[in-house]
Amino acid sequence: MKNAQCKKCLNKFYEKDIYTIQQFQYRKEPTYDWSLKFFKKMGIDEWDSFCDECIMSYSEKSNNAWKNTKI
Numbered sequence: 001m002k003n004a005q006c007k008k009c010l011n012k013f014y015e016k017d018i019y020t021i022q023q024f025q026y027r028k029e030p031t032y033d034w035s036l037k038f039f040k041k042m043g044i045d046e047w048d049s050f051c052d053e054c055i056m057s058y059s060e061k062s063n064n065a066w067k068n069t070k071i
């Protein structure tokens, strides 16, 4: 049953395919601490569920924002 819902696109998907921003703690850059603050500003916390596509898009967005803070 597809009983998980993505907070961003609102699509339903399988629970085993849930992604959260917690996976960003494995990125070298930006730091996880920075990522948490970045997503908090967007109203996203560590327990929000996202689908594969949306977490990728957030990954990219945060990467770009991180780069911009360093210019």
Ligand SMILES: [Zn+2]
Binding pocket: 006, 007, 008, 009, 010, 011, 050, 051, 052, 053, 054, 055
């Ligand atoms: Zn989604």
